[in-house]
Amino acid sequence: MAKKDNMKVPAGKQMGPGGKGRFGKPQNVKGTFFRILRYLKGYWFLIALVFLCITINSLSSIAGTYFLMPLINEIFESPTPDMTRFANTLTIMAVMYAISIVANYLQARIGISITSGMLHRVRTDLFSKMQKLPIRFFDTNSNGDLMSRFTNDTDAMRQLVSQSIPNLFSSLLTVVGVFVMMVYLSPVLTIIVVAMLVVMTVFVKTIGGKSAKNFMRQQAEVGRVNGYIEEMITGQKVVKVFNHEQDTIDGFNEINNSWFEANYKANALANILFPILNNLSHINYAITATVGALLSIGGIVDLGTLVSFLTYTRNFSNPIGQISQQITFILSALAGAERIFKIIDETPETDEGYVTLVNAEYNLNGELVESEKRTDMWAWKHPHSDGTTTYTLLKGDVVLDGVTFGYEEGQTVLNNVSLYAKPGQKIAFVGSTGAGKTTITNLLNRFYDVEDGKIRYDGININKIKKADLRRSLAMVLQDTHLFTGTVRDNIRYGRLDATDEQIRKAAKIANAEFFIEHLPDGYDTVITGDGANLSQGQRQLLAIARAAVADPPVLILDEATSSIDTRTEAHIEKGMDTLMSGRTVFVIAHRLSTVRNSDAIMVLEKGEIIERGNHDQLIEQQGKYYQLYTGMFELD
Ligand SMILES: Nc1ncnc2c1ncn2[C@@H]1O[C@H](COP(=O)(O)OP(=O)(O)O)[C@@H](O)[C@H]1O
Ligand SMILES: [Mg+2]
Incomplete structure (x- = not known):
């Protein structure tokens, strides 16, 4: 998002997620269908019940119609109408229709519990998969697109199971039964009737095929409209700042127009189709009735048979229209399901790490051993191939050895970066935007893996360390802070879930956030909404620092953590920050050089390479880039 912010948006060429053809045909109808069935596991009995209900519903209504024949014949054809038999037939007919209604109701009720269960599973799978995907995945998929998996596509699956498939089945059954x-x-x-039907089918095929294509296009356009709206809501402020309201409206109109066109075409055809089909079926009815009447006069069919037959004719063309419509629905729902499964099938963030972080203590011989208790000492438990296990004290010693990395192949962002940080040292990165500072931190916590070179943590290659344990040993204040819906207290506690209220208050004090928190309407219990929209950027950063403080890790990474905090507040929190940093290995990235001045080592990065290193005094003496930055001869950004 941020990368796009300053792009000029020409009118009518608006950005927005969701390209054309998103709602195509499914690639693998059978495979996807069977995969959906797997989500219905455990519901087989209920599903059988649903199909039974549909069968009962269809058959009893067909049977109900059949009883018109004896009913009418009793009155008109029989020389001495038997009123008792007439009443009996009437009762049977009523019972048939009653059964049909009850079955219909049951089908709907049971259907709801099946689809709810299925949707619950699909969403769970989709969401938990999303939590396991590597950061790289989110770099290449837009939020709007991902959201539509949870909304549009799951809804299509719901319709598929709750409506389209049952309707298709019932229509097929009715058609066969009536026939x-x-x-x-x-x-x-x-x-x-069949001859007329052939004419109608040809008709449905020509117009219906076109309608189906437009129908799919219309769905794709709905996706684009939604994606655009979502993006513009999130970017509303940027739109206003750059006076792009009119462009945005124009862009929206363009997408909205193409939706209109697709929707119009799809429905116009459908709307012509159905009246024509209707009229054809009237003609069909009229012809059948005329021929039937002639046959009846000729004594070939009786009156009751004719009435029953004509009623069936009425029930025949309707389900045929339904069948072709449901097939279109089913295909587009399967395409939606495929998009969901594609995410579920994404390779999760792999973790071949086997070195774990355990509670440790020294035994009587002075050896470091694993402890059952919660000690405040941690060790890396390192099982070796020869069966032995060694324990290394967690100290926060970090070494980068010839690290080379690029986000995309052939594009080097970091080139042969080597540095070390002894436990407790403060290492600073300075350099212009895009130099690769954040990238180094992304490698330290293994959001991405190095291409070449090694990163060692307490002497262990971080590729061997289990990601969760590695990340537990580092706290990060990210460049983009994120707060969750919840209270201020909960947001700080996010750093360590078992922190006591007292520890939270202490952390807030360290971050100098205490002052403003106490001035919030409900203090620590103030609810933060919409990523902290009710706080200033600087206040959000203070909370993020408090969150890192409460985590209490041996290694701390601060990526522009104080960039939105004014110099006065920063001076205020300096003491707190010093407390926070003391005894930890700290990597600081800062624009303001006053914050990095007292670092043990300052690395000046340019285009992914360290061009200068040393402490403040040494670098000043060198009179290189740092000196220029510091003396204001060269401004950052
Ligand atoms: N997720 C990403 N995918 C591709 N390129 C990226 C990504 N993040 C950063 N880059 C590129 O890597 C380079 C270094 O970025 P970064 O480390 O964020 O710089 P900074 O020093 O400002 O923190 C930039 O050229 C940037 O465009
Ligand atoms: Mg950065």
Whole structure:
């Protein structure tokens, strides 16, 4: 997002996620279908029940119609109408229709619990997968796009299971059932109906095919409209700052127009299709009725049979239209499911690390051993291939040895960077934006892995360390702070979930956040919403520092942690920061050179290389880049 902020947006060429063709046809209909079935595991009984209900519903309504024949024949065809038999038939008919209604109701009720269960599983899988994906994944997928997996695509799956498939099944069943009954009642009339049907099918195929294509396009356009809206809501301030309101509206109009067009075409065709189909079925009905009447006069069919048959004709064309419509729905829902599965199938962040962080203590012989208790001493437990296990005290000794790295192949961001930080040392990185400072920290906590060279932590190659344990031993104040919906207290506690209220207050004091927190309406219990929109950027940074302080790790990384804090407040928190840094290995990245002045070593980075190193005095003496920066001969940014 931030990278795009200052891009000029020409009118009508607006940015926004969700390209064309997102809602294509599914690639693998069968595979995806079976995969959805797997999400329905444990519901087989209920699903069988649903299909049973659908079957009962369809068959009883077909049977209900059939009983029109004896009913009418009793009155019109029989010389002496038997009223008791008439009443009995009427009762049976009523019972049939009642059964059909009950089955329909049950089907809907059971269907809800099946789809809720399935959606619950799909969302759980999708969300937990998202938590396991490497940072790299989020670099290449837009938020809006990911969100639509949880909204549009899961909803399509819900419709698939709760409506499309049951409807398809019921339509097929009705068509087959009605056909059988029609043949049974009058083969001659059936031939007429089928002939008409062929005409209708050809018609549906030509127009319906086009409609289906437009229907898919329309869905893709909905995705684009949503993505655009979401992006512009998040970027509202930037839009206003650069006076891009009109451009944004123009861009929206363009996307909205193409949605309109697609929607119009899809529905216009569908809207023509259905009236025409309707009329065709009226014509069908009229022809069948006329021929039927002639046959009836000729005594070939009786009146009851004719009425039953004609009623069936009415119930015949409707499900046929349904079938083609449901197939379109099913295909687009399967495409949605495929997009969900694609994320679920992404390779998670791998972790081949086997060195773990354990509580440690010295035994009577003075050896470092693992401890069951919570000691305040930690050690790296390192199992070796020869079966032995060694323990190394967690000290926070960090070495970068010839580290080379690029986010994309062929693009070197860091080139042969070597440095060391002894436990308790403060190492500073300075250099212009894009020099690679944040990238170094991304490698330290293994958001990304080095391409070449090694990073050692307490003498252990960090590739061997389990990621969770590595990250536990480092606290980071990221360049982009993020606060979660919750109280101020909860947000600080995020650094260490078992921290007591007292420890939280202490951490807030260290970060000098205590003062402003106490002035918030509910103090520590003030609820922060929308990523801390009700706090200033500087206040958010103070909370982020407090969060790192409460984590209490041996290594601390501060990436522009005080960039939005004014110099006076910074001077205020200097003491707190010194307390926070003392006894820890600290990597500081700062624009303000006063913050890095007292570091043990300052690394000046340029284009991914360390061009100068030394402490403040040495670098000043060198009269190089740092000297220029410091004396203001060269401004950062
Ligand atoms: N996620 C990423 N994907 C691709 N390139 C990136 C990514 N993050 C940073 N870069 C590039 O790496 C270079 C160094 O960035 P960074 O380490 O963030 O610089 P800084 O010194 O300002 O912290 C820049 O050229 C930047 O464009
Ligand atoms: Mg940076």
